[in-house]
Every structure is written in C-alpha cells, then in structure tokens.
Amino acid sequence: xxxxxxxxxxxxxxxxxxxxxxxxxxxxxxxxxxxxxxxxxxxxxxxxxxxxxxxxxxxxxxxxxxxxxxxxxxxxxxxxxxxxxxxxxxxxxxxxxxxxxxxxxxxxxxxxxxxxxxxxxxxxxxxxxxxxxxxxxxxxxxxxxxxxxxxxxxxxxxxxxxxxxxxxxxxxxxxxxxxxxxxxxxxxxxxxxxxxxxxxxxxxxxxxxxxxxxxxxxxxxxxxxxxxxxxxxxxxxxxxxxxxxxxxxxxxxxxxxx
Amino acid sequence: xxxxxxxxxxxxxxxxxxxxxxxxxxxxxxxxxxxxxxxxxxxxxxxxxxxxxxxxxxxxxxxxxxxxxxxxxxxxxxxxxxxxxxxxxxxxxxxxxxxxxxxxxxxxxxxxxxxxxxxxxxxxxxxxxxxxxxxxxxxxxxxxxxxxxxxxxxxxxxxxxxxxxxxxxxxxxxxxxxxxxxxxxxxxxxxxxxxxxxxxxxxxxxxxxxxxxxxxxxxxxxxxxxxxxxxxxxxxxxxxxxxxxxxxxxxxxxxxxxxxxxxxxxxxxxxxxxxxxxxxxxxxxxxxxxxxxxxxxxxxxxxxxxxxxxxxxxxxxxxxxxxxxxxxxxxxxxxxxxxxxxxxxxxxxxxxxxxxxxxxxxxxxxxxxxxxxxxxxxxxxxxxxxxxxxxxxxxxxxxxxxxxxxxxxxxxxxxxxxxxxxxxxxxxxxxxxxxxxxxxxxxxxxxxxxxxxxxxxxxxxxxxxxxxxxxxxxxxxxxxxxxxxxxxxxxxxxxxxxxxxxxxxxxxxxxxxxxxxxxxxxxxxxxxxxxxxxxxx
Numbered sequence: 001x002x003x004x005x006x007x008x009x010x011x012x013x014x015x016x017x018x019x020x021x022x023x024x025x026x027x028x029x030x031x032x033x034x035x036x037x038x039x040x041x042x043x044x045x046x047x048x049x050x051x052x053x054x055x056x057x058x059x060x061x062x063x064x065x066x067x068x069x070x071x072x073x074x075x076x077x078x079x080x081x082x083x084x085x086x087x088x089x090x091x092x093x094x095x096x097x098x099x100x101x102x103x104x105x106x107x108x109x110x111x112x113x114x115x116x117x118x119x120x121x122x123x124x125x126x127x128x129x130x131x132x133x134x135x136x137x138x139x140x141x142x143x144x145x146x147x148x149x150x151x152x153x154x155x156x157x158x159x160x161x162x163x164x165x166x167x168x169x170x171x172x173x174x175x176x177x178x179x180x181x182x183x184x185x186x187x188x189x190x191x192x193x194x195x196x197x198x199x200x201x202x203x204x205x206x207x208x209x210x211x212x213x214x215x216x217x218x219x220x221x222x223x224x225x226x227x228x229x230x231x232x233x234x235x236x237x238x239x240x241x242x243x244x245x246x247x248x249x250x251x252x253x254x255x256x257x258x
Numbered sequence: 259x260x261x262x263x264x265x266x267x268x269x270x271x272x273x274x275x276x277x278x279x280x281x282x283x284x285x286x287x288x289x290x291x292x293x294x295x296x297x298x299x300x301x302x303x304x305x306x307x308x309x310x311x312x313x314x315x316x317x318x319x320x321x322x323x324x325x326x327x328x329x330x331x332x333x334x335x336x337x338x339x340x341x342x343x344x345x346x347x348x349x350x351x352x353x354x355x356x357x358x359x360x361x362x363x364x365x366x367x368x369x370x371x372x373x374x375x376x377x378x379x380x381x382x383x384x385x386x387x388x389x390x391x392x393x394x395x396x397x398x399x400x401x402x403x404x405x406x407x408x409x410x411x412x413x414x415x416x417x418x419x420x421x422x423x424x425x426x427x428x429x430x431x432x433x434x435x436x437x438x439x440x441x442x443x444x445x446x447x448x449x450x451x452x453x454x455x456x457x458x459x460x461x462x463x464x465x466x467x468x469x470x471x472x473x474x475x476x477x478x479x480x481x482x483x484x485x486x487x488x489x490x491x492x493x494x495x496x497x498x499x500x501x502x503x504x505x506x507x508x509x510x511x512x513x514x515x516x517x518x519x520x521x522x523x524x525x526x527x528x529x530x531x532x533x534x535x536x537x538x539x540x541x542x543x544x545x546x547x548x549x550x551x552x553x554x555x556x557x558x559x560x561x562x563x564x565x566x567x568x569x570x571x572x573x574x575x576x577x578x579x580x581x582x583x584x585x586x587x588x589x590x591x592x593x594x595x596x597x598x599x600x601x602x603x604x605x606x607x608x609x610x611x612x613x614x615x616x617x618x619x620x621x622x623x624x625x626x627x628x629x630x631x632x633x634x635x636x637x638x639x640x641x642x643x644x645x646x647x648x649x650x651x652x653x654x655x656x657x658x659x660x661x662x663x664x665x666x667x668x669x670x671x672x673x674x675x676x677x678x679x680x681x682x683x684x685x686x687x688x689x690x691x692x693x694x695x696x697x698x699x700x701x702x703x704x705x706x707x708x709x710x711x712x713x714x715x716x717x718x719x720x721x722x723x724x725x726x727x728x729x730x731x732x733x734x735x736x737x738x739x740x741x742x743x744x745x746x747x748x749x750x751x752x753x754x755x756x757x758x759x760x761x762x763x764x765x766x767x768x769x770x771x772x773x774x775x776x777x778x779x780x781x782x783x784x785x786x787x788x789x790x791x792x793x794x795x
C-alpha cells in the first residue's frame with residue numbers, strides 16, 4: 001500500500017514536471033485560472049503603465065500579438081520579465097517571486113492574441129518621407145543622423161504604432177526622457193536654450209539647436225529654467241493621413257541594428 | 259640644514275610611532291581630545307561625525323586641493339569610512355579588503371584580502387564594506403561571508419577569525435565593528451533573507467563570543483507576542499550599521515532593520531518587536547535595557563539602522579542625555595537615552611504615510627498606504643528619507659546635519675515564501691527617480707527638529723556629511739561632487755568633481771599638523787588639504 005502510494009505520488013510529480021514549462025517549451029500548463037487572475041493583477045499594477053491594459057501597447061510594445069518580437073517563447077518571456085531588457089526602459093522584476101513571474105507570463109500568453117493590426121502605411125514610402133522631411137537632422141537610424149532627438153534604430157521594437165502616431169502628432173505629449181529643454185540666462189544677460197546633456201548640483205551642460213555645447217556653473221547664472229514635457233520636435237499633424245500612415249509603418253519596421 | 263635634519267628625524271620617529279601606535283579603549287572614549295586622529299567609524303562613541311579641527315574654515319576652504327588619491331584594489335561599491343591613527347589610515351574596500359596607508363603619501367603599508375567567493379550570499383544589499391574598528395594594536399573587520407577577523411595593525415597578519423553566523427542562510431557583515439572596552443560589537447546584514455537578527459559582542463583578545471542579543475524575541479521572551487505564529491523565526495531585524503556607545507551609562511545604542519518579509523506583513527500580525535527600533539543594550543551583559551520602535555509593523559522596508567547620535571543638551575530647561583535619529587521613515591526623533599522616553603518627532607522630509615506621531619511617538623498611520631499588488635505611491639521610497647550614510651552633529655552650531663532623500667515609490671505587495679538563503683521580501687517598489695526625485699543636505703535644530711537651512715542636491719544622496727569646528731559641512735553627491743557648505747547658513751563654499759558617485763562618509767584628520775578631509779568616491783579615496791609651501795601641497 002505504502003509502495004503504491006509512493007508510486008502514485010511519483011507519477012503525480014513526474015506528470016507535473018512534464019506539464020510545467022521548461023526552456024524551449026511554449027506554455028506552463030500547470031497554471032490555474034486563479035493563477036492567471038493573480039497574474040493579471042500584477043500585470044495591471046506593474047506592467048500596464050507601459051504595455052497597456054490587456055497588452056494593447058503604449059509606451060512599450062503591444063503584448064497581445066501572436067509573436068512577441070523580443071520574447072518568442074515561454075522561457076525568453078520569463079527571462080525578459082525577470083531580468084529586463086538591457087539598454088531599454090524595461091526593468092527587471094526583482095520584486096516578483098518565480099511563481100509570480102510565471103503567473104504574469106501565463107497571463108500575457110492568455111491575452112487575446114490578435115494579429116498586429118495590419119499597418120495600412122507603406123514602410124518604403126515612409127522611409128522616403130523620413131528623408132524628405134529632414135527627420136534625420138535630429139534622429140539617428142543605424143548610425144546616420146543627428147543626435148538632438150532620441151535614436152530611432154530600434155524604435156519599432158520599443159513603442160507601439162499608436163504611441164508613434166501620438167508622438168508625431170503631439171510631440172510634447174510624449175517628450176522623451178533624457179531630452180530636457182533648459183533655458184539659462186547668464187549674468188551678462190545672454191539667454192541660451194538647449195537640451196540638457198548633463199547636470200550635477202553645481203554645474204549644467206547644454207547642447208543648443210546648432211549642436212554647440214555650453215557648460216555653466218549654476219551659481220554664475222542669473223536664471224535657470226527647466227521645461228519638462230516640452231519637445232523641440234515639430235508636430236506632423238499637417239501631414240496627409242496616408243503620409244502619416246507611411247511614416248508610422250517605416251518607424252514600426254525599425255526593429256534594431258541590422 | 260641642522261633644522262632640516264632634526265625635522266627629518268622627528269618625521270621618521272613619528273612614522274615609527276605610527277606603525278606601533280596603541281589605541282586603548284580610553285583613547286577612543288576620549289576621541290574628542292585628539293582630533294588629529296579618527297579613531298572609530300563615526301569619529302567618536304557619540305557618533306557626532308564632527309571634527310574638532312578648525313584649520314579649514316569658510317574663508318579658506320575654497321583653496322582645498324587634492325593631497326593624494328588612492329585607487330581601490332578591486333572594482334566594487336566603495337562605501338568605506340576610514341580610521342586614522344597617527345599617520346596611518348586603515349581603509350576597508352569591497353568586498354572584504356583592508357589596507358593600511360601612509361596618510362602622508364597615500365602609499366600602501368600593508369593590505370589584507372579575504373578570499374570571498376562569488377557565491378557568497380548578499381541578499382538585498384551590495385558587496386560592500388563600510389569600515390574597520392581599531393583597539394590596542396588590532397584592527398577588526400567584518401567579512402562578507404559573515405566572519406569577524408582580527409588583524410595585526412602593524413602588518414595586517416590575521417590574529418584570529420570567528421564565524422559569526424552561516425552565510426548560507428543569508429547572514430553577512432558589511433558594517434564596521436564597534437570596539438569598546440575589551441569587546442568588539444558586530445552587527446549583521448541579511449534582512450531580506452528571513453534571518454533572525456542579533457547583535458554580537460566578542461572578546462577583543464580571543465574572538466570568543468561574549469554575548470548575543472537577539473533583536474527578535476524568542477519563545478517566553480517579552481515581545482514574542484508581537485509576532486503572529488512562528489513568524490518571529492524569520493523576523494529579520496538586522497543590525498547592519500554601526501551603533502553608538504555611552505561609556506558612562508555603559509549602554510550601546512544600535513538600530514535594527516525591517517521585519518521580514520519586508521513588504522507583505524500578512525504573515526506577521528503585530529508590532530513585530532524589535533524590528534525598526536533603537537535598542538539600548540547593556541554592554542556588560544547584552545541585555546536590552548530599553549527599546550523604542552519607530553515604525554511598528556513596518557511594511558515599507560524602513561529599517562531603523564540609521565546612526566543614533568548621542569547629544570547632551572538642555573531639554574525644556576534642564577540638561578538631559580539625549581539620543582537623536584533622522585529615521586528612514588522621514589521623521590527626526592529625539593529620545594531620552596537613559597530611559598528611552600520619546601521627547602520629539604518631526605518630519606524632516608516629505609512623507610505621506612503618517613498623520614503624525616502620538617504623544618508616545620507612535621506613528622498615526624494613514625489608511626491606504628500599505629503596499630498592494632497594483633502598487634501604492636508613498637513617500638519616502640523604500641530607500642528612505644535617509645539611509646546608511648551618516649548624519650553629523652556640531653556642538654558649536656547645535657545643528658544636526660542630514661543628507662536627505664526626497665523620493666517617492668510605488669510599493670508592491672507580493673508573495674513571500676521562505677526558503678533559507680533566498681530573497682524573502684514579499685514585494686518591492688518602483689521608485690520615482692530622475693527629475694521626479696532630489697536630495698538635500700539639511701540642518702535641523704537639534705532640540706526642535708525644525709529645518710534651519712537646506713542645500714539642494716540634484717539627486718537623492720548616498721553620501722554622509724561631516725561638520726567641523728572650522729564651521730564647514732562636507733558632503734557628497736551621486737554625480738561625484740565633493741563639496742563644502744557653510745555650517746551656519748548652508749551656503750556652498752567649494753566643490754570638486756571626483757568623477758565617480760560618492761556613496762561614503764567623509765572624515766577629517768591631521769597630516770603633518772595640517773587638517774585634511776578624506777572621502778571615497780567612485781573607485782578611489784580622495785584626500786584634500788590646504789596648500790602649503792612645505793611639501794608642494
């Protein structure tokens with residue numbers, strides 16, 4: 001009897017081990033409906049700010065799609081959540097236990113996976129438009145362009161199409177981190193406006209719109225005003241609807257360095 | 259020429275004295291009488307981190323120059339506060355290295371390195387070491403693998419080592435030990451690993467355990483009733499920063515850390531004594547004489563390990579022995595250090611979790627400030643309104659200087675499953691960083707807690723402050739600025755870009771009769787002094 005019980009216990013754990021997802025496997029089938037509900041609560045509190053309710057995307061990429069660009073299978077998605085993505089705004093969830101991460105993975109995988117809403121624009125035409133409108137004066141794509149705006153080499157992997165649209169129409173609504181506009185007035189009365197390159201408690205370094213660096217000691221300035229939420233990028237809302245779609249299609253196609 | 263020769267002889271004699279110097283307990287107890295040395299972690303047993311040297315003043319601090327720079331031997335987070343005895347500086351480094359330097363030149367006299375495996379557990383904190391203690395002719399250091407090691411001050415040779423606790427279960431040491439009469443007091447880290455906290459005293463000569471004071475009461479002990487079920491067994495209450503000592507009362511004052519698990523208090527109903535408390539411990543027996551709990555049933559990881567500063571001052575018209583603490587929970591506290599009586603509590607930074615403190619100092623906690631699965635925005639962040647970096651007290655200005663952190667955080671509640679030697683925290687936070695946060699050096703009236711001045715910092719700091727009798731307060735920033743403020747007004751007087759984040763405490767001492775200031779920054783230790791004709795400085 002005892003032996004039988006041991007055998008059945010062994011069978012149970014063996015089956016559980018097989019059922020649980022392992023590297024390369026696609027899903028963790030041991031998760032219950034309650035686990036997914038718990039995963040959803042964590043997702044809503046800690047992930048949806050960037051990835052949107054039900055994974056529709058936003059500041060971060062959409063997660064309600066059949067294939068995730070940075071997380072093609074269960075284990076990679078687990079690792080992305082646990083450890084973050086280096087060089088992006090995606091932090092690692094050090095605060096979550098293994099089980100909590102598995103629940104979040106399960107919830108993300110359970111999202112109603114829809115084909116990415118087919119972008120109606122033409123990426124090729126968008127690329128031409130990108131050149132014609134002079135976007136490269138301020139943005140770098142694969143090593144080419146200016147640096148007064150954020151690099152766009154991997155922007156398609158980091159931002160949803162809806163977010164890119166909003167950024168083109170109303171740039172100040174999504175002014176990027178690290179591009180703070182600052183206006184200083186020197187003691188001599190000279191006014192300089194530029195992007196903050198660096199700052200400490202005693203000094204500030206700016207780059208003006210002609211790409212010249214300026215360095216000031218704060219106690220030598222008559223005034224220093226920061227303009228959070230203000231972007232120097234012009235709005236592209238005057239573009240024809242089809243042109244805007246093309247530009248978004250091009251930006252969405254930028255998945256990273258070739 | 260004769261004079262030069264005589265000076266040379268005197269100089270070499272002083273070096274001879276330096277490497278054979280004895281630091282009996284009485285010298286540390288009277289550290290204020292010899293401001294040319296820095297004999298213990300916070301400068302004196304009262305933890306004032308105040309230098310009685312007055313050569314550097316608001317008028318001349320603008321002329322400070324680097325005297326020398328020492329590059330640390332191993333890359334790591336350098337949080338050290340050195341000890342200086344007659345021309346020899348004893349500096350600890352990450353992960354557990356102790357080096358004796360010639361304070362005149364910065365050249366190494368000896369260096370000792372403990373072999374620390376990459377597998378050594380540091381759960382919830384960095385692989386740092388914050389300093390050493392010296393007593394008689396021995397230097398004491400706590401090792402990351404949770405040993406206490408005694409080194410010969412002349413050579414760095416190991417005299418003895420004692421295992422404090424098992425690192426496999428998450429116990430570790432980063433704090434500088436405190437040397438008192440014949441005993442070495444050692445605090446430990448591990449509050450995010452579900453340890454049961456304690457403070458130990460070891461015989462300075464033999465390394466034998468003299469007493470252990472558990473910070474979490476066990477069965478049949480008072481305070482046990484403040485823990486539901488068996489939760490006391492994993493109750494944390496780490497003792498990870500160096501405390502203070504009153505030789506007259508023979509009491510050790512030592513802060514305790516968060517209860518475990520940090521952000522999920524469901525499994526530990528009750529006040530959770532003596533987590534987040536200040537303990538007054540009889541140095542002879544290790545018995546707790548009194549306690550004061552700053553944050554009962556803490557769920558925000560607001561350890562109360564901050565430096566307890568012992569102050570003798572008038573309180574409501576009569577002289578009183580006081581202990582002050584700027585707590586991580588954003589309140590500044592003043593207690594009677596003989597009895598533990600609560601006297602005063604005032605916020606010194608933004609806080610959104612308590613309506614205030616009641617007459618006994620217990621916080622009146624606001625509703626909906628606990629961590630949740632979805633996240634709850636509360637000030638201060640889990641790193642607190644201040645943290646391990648030291649405050650300073652000047653008996654001349656009667657001001658308490660603190661490097662404050664203005665930062666909020668979304669607190670998350672999560673699961674907590676105890677497995678020995680693993681992260682046992684039950685949640686976490688997402689801090690409001692970047693331009694949403696800032697820091698400040700603040701000067702508080704020591705008996706009212708009211709702010710007299712502040713100097714704003716770009717980011718919430720990790721560097722302590724040092725006030726001097728010359729009327730200067732030194733501090734550091736995350737962006738690498740080492741700076742001097744006017745102690746009376748907070749006006750910035752001098753700053754130097756060190757090129758690396760400053761996560762350490764400044765000290766001051768004499769080299770060749772001249773006042774110097776030292777601070778660790780980035781991967782180096784910088785020593786500054788006023789230029790003089792003699793040695794090209």
